[in-house]
Amino acid sequence: MSPQLGEIAGRLLQPFVEAAGPLAACALVFAVLAWLTKGPRAIADARAAAGETKINAVISAVDAIAVDPLLAVGMAAVVAALVSHGLQLDSARLWTWIGRWPTIAAAIVLGDLFGYWRHRVQHSRRLWPAHAIHHSDTHLTWFSLGRLHPIDRAGSLADMVLLSALGLPVWALAANAVVRHFYGYFIHADLPWTLGKAGWVLNSPAMHRWHHARDVEGSGHNFATVFSVWDRMFGTFYQPGACPGPLGVREDLGQGALGQYAHPFKVWWRAIRPGELRLSS
Numbered sequence: 001m002s003p004q005l006g007e008i009a010g011r012l013l014q015p016f017v018e019a020a021g022p023l024a025a026c027a028l029v030f031a032v033l034a035w036l037t038k039g040p041r042a043i044a045d046a047r048a049a050a051g052e053t054k055i056n057a058v059i060s061a062v063d064a065i066a067v068d069p070l071l072a073v074g075m076a077a078v079v080a081a082l083v084s085h086g087l088q089l090d091s092a093r094l095w096t097w098i099g100r101w102p103t104i105a106a107a108i109v110l111g112d113l114f115g116y117w118r119h120r121v122q123h124s125r126r127l128w129p130a131h132a133i134h135h136s137d138t139h140l141t142w143f144s145l146g147r148l149h150p151i152d153r154a155g156s157l158a159d160m161v162l163l164s165a166l167g168l169p170v171w172a173l174a175a176n177a178v179v180r181h182f183y184g185y186f187i188h189a190d191l192p193w194t195l196g197k198a199g200w201v202l203n204s205p206a207m208h209r210w211h212h213a214r215d216v217e218g219s220g221h222n223f224a225t226v227f228s229v230w231d232r233m234f235g236t237f238y239q240p241g242a243c244p245g246p247l248g249v250r251e252d253l254g255q256g257a258l259g260q261y262a263h264p265f266k267v268w269w270r271a272i273r274p275g276e277l278r279l280s281s
């Protein structure tokens with residue numbers, strides 16, 4: 001292999017090398033928790049989820065190679081535009097005054113509030129075809145967090161843009177992103193936990209499973225990621241206990257990861273193309 005090819009291969013592999021450690025740690029932690037909670041049934045459940053896990057792995061790999069770098073550049077450009085147009089609140093003295101940990105707490109609480117409303121918008125009729133990819137997983141596991149269409153992921157950056165517009169420091173935004181990411185793994189985990197009294201404040205795996213439920217009363221509820229208080233406050237809370245399923249969506253999203261990437265474009269094209277009657281008239 002020539003040195004140039006070696007360098008290109010190294011760059012392509014770098015995102016996987018960086019992600020491998022945290023992903024392996026999460027896989028181990030959630031496997032142990034599933035075994036302690038469900039015993040041997042955890043293995044049967046993991047086997048049943050294997051097909052969906054493969055699709056999640058392909059989408060996560062494409063994200064690491066192509067989508068993440070693009071979104072990082074887009075996010076940097078949007079924040080730079082906020083600053084240059086004077087649209088960022090001059091709140092640096094406030095965050096310095098309240099200190100590091102309260103600032104991180106503020107970023108997480110506000111980020112989850114923004115995320116709650118952004119997620120509700122993603123469930124609107126026009127944006128649903130992209131968000132449906134996340135809901136198409138019929139065997140939810142911690143890894144299902146990564147099943148997101150690139151357009152859906154781009155929309156999710158709205159939370160960060162709003163936090164940035166409030167003038168929150170970059171390190172607080174980074175802390176919020178890390179907490180939301182790993183708490184996101186937790187609520188997608190195949191665990192029947194409601195978190196008991198902590199569930200009055202925090203979102204739980206059972207609560208988010210109801211969000212992914214198909215054709216039952218609980219679907220279309222529980223939009224927040226970290227806290228349950230926003231859903232309680234805005235009337236979308238649903239938590240009668242562990243969710244028995246079924247999970248997924250009614251519509252056909254196509255085969256495999258490629259079919260899922262194409263799905264929203266097909267739906268939107270069908271919606272905007274001139275109708276046959278109009279064409280022939």
Ligand SMILES: [Zn+2]
Nearest residue numbers: 119123131211
């Ligand atoms: Zn959703």
Ligand SMILES: [Zn+2]
Nearest residue numbers: 134188208212
């Ligand atoms: Zn989800």
